[in-house]
Amino acid sequence: MTDQKIKNMEDFAAVSGISRPTISKYFNDPDSVRKSTREKIETALEKHDYRPNIYAVNQNRRQTKNIGLVVPNLTDPFFAGFARTIEGLVVEAGFNPLLLSSHGGPEQELANLDSLRSIKPAAVLMAPLGRASLVERVAEFTNEVPTVLFDANLEGIGEAFFGSDNNQSISLIVDYLCRSGEPPVFFELKAPINPNAYKRRTAYIDAMERLGHEPNLIQVDGQGWNFEEIGFREGERILTNQRLPSNTILCSNDRLAIGLLSAAFENGLKVGLDAGASLRIAGHDDHPFSRFTCPSLTTVSQDYEAIAARSVETVLSLVDSRERPKTREEILFEGKLVMRGSA
Known part of the structure; x- marks a missing residue:
């Protein structure tokens, strides 16, 4: 003993x-x-x-053995990977995961929470839409059901939040791009729905200024979750009609970068590191498809396995204790630079 x-x-x-x-x-x-x-x-x-x-x-044992899992959009392989990892951990713990997709819409997000409320889950893991979420209604749910948020944070809502350190990861890739070539411009949506995008914008500006370079934002129109389509359409417009201040483009996420790579190909522009290339393109997230683009996409990986594991551990602890914590836990995990052929 x-x-x-x-x-x-x-x-x-x-x-x-x-x-x-x-x-x-x-x-x-x-x-x-x-x-x-x-x-x-x-x-x-x-x-x-x-x-x-x-x-x-x-x-x-008397409560349901169900743990809800809500993600923004299951058609996105990034969230499908998150869900697959979390489901496995929940099953290993002897619970039943109930997976629901919000399909990018705030009303569907609330409908998912209402569906979960009706079956009295032991707890819920939720990746909220973010700025598009109807925050007060989500807060009402989390006041009733133990909830852990991951990926996108809604300040003060739920028992905990686990996500990526966007300041660290954007600084990491900006440093690399500046060391290895021309300082990057930042390609993003004007009004993104995910709060991570705003944090990445701010982190890019801070990193560029820290290194003594002028930040340059290329902000494009687009709504919804069709990021590849937006990246392709707006990328074609920019590459055709706009003189870029740099031959290096850092995209707010990999899905925009994938669309931009396609636009560059359609315009006969070679992307990569060799002497014949006219553009370098990089992204963020290490999307499952990013290693299979042509050229393969330089990016920053999110440690989604660690985020998923910590999220599930915290939910199980809430279920075990049946007590709400006095303070909200919030942890950000660092990303890793993934150097490939595009930059």
Whole structure:
């Protein structure tokens, strides 16, 4: 027996070296985990003299085993990848993930929350639309149901938010592009719906000024989630009619960059690093398709596996404790530069 005080399953997971989802699964049904894992858990229980709150465990068994998962648009492989990772972790913990897509619309986002409210989920993981979200209505839901936000933040809403550090990631790629060639212009929507886009705009301006370069924004019209189409249409217009102040273009996200790459090809412009190339194009997110463009897209990867894992761990902790935390947790994860052929 050790002297260390174990307060909850999260503490027990830390000292036992067993994942929090696996421990939760064991307490819900010991036979649901492998024999070797079960023996390891039971040995750790003896060593640390830990016993779960039986009342809380029984309460958890009486509530639904459903955990809601709401994303902006499942046709986007980026969010499909997020959802796939989260679903696997939720299933591993012995819960049933219920996946809903908002299809880029605030009314559908609310309809998804109403659907979840009717089945009384144990908790909800939500990637909100962001600026398009009907924030007060979303807040009403999160006051009723334990909710963790990821990807896009709605300030003060939900028990926690986990996302990417846009200041760090944009600074990283601006530094690289300035070191390796001409300082980049920034290609973005005038009025994006995702709050990450505004943070990336500000981060680009700050990074350029820090390096002694003048920021240049290319802001284009477009609505909705058809970013490739917007990148292609507006990219063609700009490449045909506008003299660019730099041969390097940093796009606010990879999907805009994919459309812009296509526009460059249609206009006979070679993109890349060799002497015959007239443009460099880079993006952000490391979209699943970015490695298969021609040339492959230089970008910054988001650590969506870490974001997903922390989001699920926090939701399971909320379900386990059945208590709302006094303070809202917020963690940003750093991105990594992915150098490919386009820049």
